[in-house]
Amino acid sequence: MKSLFSAIGWLFSKAWWLLDGTRRALMNLLVLLLIVIVVTALMTRGPKPLADKTTLVLKLDGNLVEQFSGSPREQLMAQAQGRSTPRQTRLRDVLAALEQAAKDDKISTVLLDVEDLGSAGQAGLHEVTAALQRFRKVSGKPVVAYADSYSQRGYFLAAQAAEVYLHPMGMVMLEGFGRWRTYYKDALDRIGVTPHVIKVGTYKSFAEPYTATGPSPATVEAEGLVYGELWSGFTTTIETARKLEAGAVGRSIDQIPQLLAAVKGDAAQMAVQAKLVDGLKTRDQMRELLIAKGARDEESKSFRQVSLGQYLAYVRDAGAPNKLQPGVGVVVAEGEIVDGDAGPGRIGGDSTARLIRKAREDDAIKAVVLRVNSPGGSAFASEIVRRELELTRAAGKPVVVSMGDVAASGGYWISMASDAVIADAGTITGSIGVFGILPTAEGLMDKLSLHTGGVTTTWLAGGYDPRRPLDPRLKAAVQSGVDNIYARFTGLAAQARKSTPEKIDAVAQGRIWTGAQARERGLVDRIGSFDDAVQTAVQLAKLEVKAGEKPRLAYVERDLSRSERLIASLTDVMAPSMAAAVGRSLGLDALPAPIIEELAVLKELSRVAARGQLDKAAVVHCLCGAP
Known part of the structure; x- marks a missing residue:
């Protein structure tokens, strides 16, 4: 009898489990169907007509x-x-x-x-x-x-x-351009960490915060020239728009204590009196x-x-040209350049190369504009992208580079395989140089009374171990590799700019330039906007565009899957109601941007070093965020 009750209980529990599972599945399907209906309705519904005024x-x-x-x-x-x-x-x-x-x-x-x-x-x-x-x-x-x-x-x-x-x-708040960096050398010495920097380029200052206690004379010279020109253009634009005398902005900043005292500390009144x-x-x-x-x-x-x-x-809803109409493909290359795949906001060597290949294989795209906004990153990934652009040109499709805020170091590398390079006057570009960092912590090990030991068949098997001093043979080998990449960098630049490696080296050495300064030194073709780059691509591809009309632009981006398109729609629906609460929540965005960038790059360097990919460990990066 007891076994009979047990069997009935077991059957009942299984039946209940099946019933409950079926109910949950049906409810989930119903909710999903409801979401799809709502999203579809929102996507297909046209905007409400605007009223006058x-x-x-x-x-x-x-x-x-x-x-x-x-x-x-x-x-x-x-x-x-x-x-x-x-x-x-x-x-x-x-x-x-x-x-x-x-x-x-x-x-x-x-x-x-x-x-x-x-x-x-x-x-x-x-x-x-x-x-x-x-x-x-x-x-x-x-x-x-x-x-x-x-x-x-x-x-x-x-x-x-x-x-x-x-x-x-x-x-x-008008304060001028410039920045103060944090220099870590003394702190690193104190804890026993040695950042071994292998580089080419007198002005390649990215690693300076880890090896010095202040900026080098070369850094002060280079950044002073760039910041000075950018600030001059910035203030001139404001003075022209506000019909102020030349130099008025600079004089107002110089006299802030007196001007504020005259209006009893009222900053708003001071802005009125300065005609800002x-x-x-x-x-x-x-x-x-x-x-x-x-x-x-x-x-x-x-x-x-x-x-x-x-x-x-x-x-x-204003109307877009027919997708089959010949047009210009736009590939956006924004952010850090990294090996492999990367989502929007970073440039993956493989993923960005695929987008360029996609544009090349699209018969409706007759020319490609690469919009670059990057301080650089992996030299290997930069070359993967550059090579894909080279193949696009070889296939008969013109390539025009439009430089945005920053197109420096690796950002310049990927710009070299093009028919024309157009920069903004305020673009930060150049920084043609290469470096690598191999940090070791043998001093820290000593402080902690920790020791290492073992047996290897060759010196290279343990050539780079962060716990041990850097083997000078490895340092020499990495230096040779960095020298080789720099020679390749300047050689490709010389070929692209119809110059010589020696002439490129004279304006390279890791030095940054504004777009206007780069134009004077032959590193870019001309100063212009994104629209100028598009028009140049149209001319090179000999596209016929009716007077008063614009050519078809096709932004080449990764295709989203069905689930991703649904998620994107859900995000659009949820965003308005959640933006106010979520957008103001506190997080890491409170950290200063340069610190966030340094931490991100150091993390990437550590990841590369940990993999032991010495053939890909050279970095072409510029710590030169636009002001």
Whole structure:
């Protein structure tokens, strides 16, 4: 009898398990179906028609980037876990919105909101500046800027507005260019760590913080020349836009203590007197001004407006050329250059090469524009990308390089296989040099009374062990490899620039240049914008483009799977409701950018060293983030 009850109990538990599992599966399928229906409806539903006298709120939120970083899956997981994802504004979205708004009868005004603008290099700022100038010239519509306070980058853009307003308790922060690095040599000596640096290039300063207690004379010379030219161009642009006397910005900074004392410490009044802003307004006063310039929205009780994100739907609906129409393929190469595959925000040697190959094999793409925004990285990965561009040219498709904020070291390496190199005047480029770092901690081992021992069949088997002193034979071998890569670097540059290795070496040695300085020294072909690069590609490919029209641009990106497309759609749906809470959460983004970059690069160097890939361990990287 007992066994009978046990059998019945077992059957009952299994039946319940099956019933419960079926219920869960059906509920999950129902929820998934509901999500698919909602997402599909949102994706297929067109934007609501704009009303007359709508203000386009051009809010540049977070970092100004060439492409969004992070996969759709990573973005969704970050949101689901309550983690902060970097806020980003894509440069091409800003340019497209301004171009469309200039000819959109429904848009009467542009409100430029740069309150939360994060990092942005000179080339990106110049592109937005030129777009704002075109908008005002073509449309005759006003651009109004407002902020509680203006950062240096934000004010550079705000100065292009017809009217610039500031909160009465705000300020305009113009401080100049430059930076202070942390030098670790004494600290590393104290704990017994020796960073063995093998390099070529007098001006190759990336590893200097680990081997010195301050900048070398060569670093001071090179960076002083670059920063000086960039600051001169920066202040001249502001002074021209605000109709100030030449040198007015510099004089105001020099006299800040006296100017502030004259207005009893009121920084906002000081900005008015310096003619940096047109007036002071509280937020409600600014709303009333925008209502007067446009129209009142009765539902929100504010001015009638459309955000940048919302307006992009109208830009897409404005009509795109037929995908089969011959056009120009654009490959974005942004971020650190690493071996293998990498997602958006970094340049993987293999993954970026595949995108270039994809463009080459697309019959509708007749030319390729490579948009470079990179301080460099792996020499091996850089060569993989360069070679793929070389093959693209050999296949009869012109290649034009458009340099963004930074195209230095490895970023310059991947630019060499091209028919034309076009840089912005403020691009940071050059840094033609090579280095490697092999840290050892034998001193730390001694301090901890730790010892190593063992048997190897050759000296190379334990040639690099971070616990032991670096074998001088290994150091000599690595130095030979670094010398070889530098010779290859300068040789390829000489071939690309129709020069000689000796002439390239004279302007190389790891030295950085602005785009304008690089043009004077023959490292780039001319100064221009991304649009100039596209037009050059059109001419080289002999594409026929009707007057007043633009060529078809096809951004070549990794194809998303079905699940990734669904996740991307979910991210778009979730983002508006979660952005305010998630975007302001505290995290590592509070660390200074140079420290984050140094930690990331050192981690990569450690990973390479740990693998023992001495044939790929040479690095072409520039610690030269754009100001």
